[in-house]
Amino acid sequence: MYHFEILQCVLEMVFFARLGENTLPESLHENVRRMAMAGLALRKPDGQQLSMGDSDDMNTKSIYALAAYVYEDPVFRWAGGTSPGYDNVWLFGECGRSFYESLPAREPGFVSTQLYDSGHTVIRSSWSADADMLHFDGGLLGTSHGHSDTLHIDLILNGQDALVDSGRYTYVTKPERLAFRGTAAHNTIQVDGRDIDEWSHSWFTRTVSAQSRQCFVERGGCRFVSVGHTGYMRLDNPVWVNRKVLQIGAEIYVVIDECYTSGMHSYAHFWHFDYRGELTLEGHRAHYKNGAAKADLFFDERCEAEVFGAKQSLHYNQMTDNPGIQCTCRKQGFHSMITVCVKDAHQGDSVEKIPVKSFIDQQEYAEELAEGLKIVHGGKTYLVVAAHTEMTAPVTLYQIEDRMACGNVIVFDLDCCKYEGIVLNW
Numbered sequence: 001m002y003h004f005e006i007l008q009c010v011l012e013m014v015f016f017a018r019l020g021e022n023t024l025p026e027s028l029h030e031n032v033r034r035m036a037m038a039g040l041a042l043r044k045p046d047g048q049q050l051s052m053g054d055s056d057d058m059n060t061k062s063i064y065a066l067a068a069y070v071y072e073d074p075v076f077r078w079a080g081g082t083s084p085g086y087d088n089v090w091l092f093g094e095c096g097r098s099f100y101e102s103l104p105a106r107e108p109g110f111v112s113t114q115l116y117d118s119g120h121t122v123i124r125s126s127w128s129a130d131a132d133m134l135h136f137d138g139g140l141l142g143t144s145h146g147h148s149d150t151l152h153i154d155l156i157l158n159g160q161d162a163l164v165d166s167g168r169y170t171y172v173t174k175p176e177r178l179a180f181r182g183t184a185a186h187n188t189i190q191v192d193g194r195d196i197d198e199w200s201h202s203w204f205t206r207t208v209s210a211q212s213r214q215c216f217v218e219r220g221g222c223r224f225v226s227v228g229h230t231g232y233m234r235l236d237n238p239v240w241v242n243r244k245v246l247q248i249g250a251e252i253y254v255v256i257d258e259c260y261t262s263g264m265h266s267y268a269h270f271w272h273f274d275y276r277g278e279l280t281l282e283g284h285r286a287h288y289k290n291g292a293a294k295a296d297l298f299f300d301e302r303c304e305a306e307v308f309g310a311k312q313s314l315h316y317n318q319m320t321d322n323p324g325i326q327c328t329c330r331k332q333g334f335h336s337m338i339t340v341c342v343k344d345a346h347q348g349d350s351v352e353k354i355p356v357k358s359f360i361d362q363q364e365y366a367e368e369l370a371e372g373l374k375i376v377h378g379g380k381t382y383l384v385v386a387a388h389t390e391m392t393a394p395v396t397l398y399q400i401e402d403r404m405a406c407g408n409v410i411v412f413d414l415d416c417c418k419y420e421g422i423v424l425n426w
Contacts, residue, residue, distance in 0.1 A: 114216035138227030167313030196231030237263030
């Protein structure tokens with residue numbers, strides 16, 4: 001929200017500078033354009049901003065209308081929509097309104113993207129208002145206006161919210177402030193019941209963490225990104241937490257959580273759903289529907305999954321009840337959990353853990369080294385190898401059923417009549 005607020009302020013400065021025929025440095029214009037493009041990359045399909053950190057559910061179209069007017073940029077004009085908006089009409093005047101409406105409009109030249117420096121990755125199906133969008137937050141906390149949300153995921157399907165951030169609610173230092181910005185209020189991993197970064201009051205943290213992120217990869221109809229953080233390295237027995245996000249085709253999302261440690265720890269993996277939908281859980285399979293958004297989530301059977309009541313705040317000083325699912329486990333040493341989300345799942349869809357072997361001696365790899373999945377959706381079948389370490393031998397291959405390959409994350413499409421796997425990460 002503060003990114004867009006500053007963008008609005010600077011755009012207004014540029015607007016009035018041009019009215020007064022004052023020259024501003026070209027470097028400033030370049031940075032303003034970059035700010036606008038970064039905000040556009042993170043914008044939801046309906047033009048709303050994400051409710052991440054201290055952000056409310058607000059529309060950004062009028063800001064892009066102002067950017068389009070100032071820079072005559074067709075991408076900003078597309079983002080601004082057909083009308084400049086009420087506030088901008090007061091700035092533009094009647095002639096300016098007609099000028100804005102005459103500007104050409106063009107969709108952005110990218111769809112999915114990674115803002116590597118800030119750690120945000122966005123996977124989109126298109127730029128339409130009913131598109132799918134996954135947002136993966138692998139960036140810095142941001143202290144004062146940030147939340148303890150590293151590795152959080154938002155998911156929008158057919159233009160409707162499915163997995164959501166709980167929001168902000170208040171700035172006052174009280175239990176609600178700490179709860180809404182805490183780790184358990186986000187779709188991420190909590191270790192030993194503690195926040196990734198702990199707060200002393202509303203604006204300062206007692207602890208800080210660092211992130212390690214990999215570049216976003218698109219290959220063979222799949223998309224992949226991975227981020228880890230040091231938030232739990234401060235524990236007496238440290239834990240390095242890493243999350244890998246994999247999209248297969250257009251409708252399958254695989255979330256691979258890895259916790260590297262030697263000690264005994266309790267883990268909680270949280271999933272918050274938008275309040276406007278309906279959530280059911282049967283065993284380790286959940287179904288969620290919010291209008292046009294429909295998805296099934298398949299949870300790792302090594303964890304206990306249960307529905308809990310959560311809170312969601314879309315605007316300051318307002319909150320409502322929303323459903324969540326918490327997957328918990330207590331484990332000695334390395335811990336992993338794999339969650340699969342399938343859009344528009346069918347009754348016969350399934351996710352099955354299957355062994356990964358060494359091609360040389362046919363010995364099964366321990367789960368701490370590599371895991372395998374068999375995913376069936378809509379009559380198509382995929383095999384996935386998720387390795388947590390390097391191979392134990394330098395000349396072997398991972399074997400899953402009758403397919404073999406070398407790599408850290410590998411996808412086999414059993415219906416494409418090829419034995420080669422798609423390697424997303426080495």
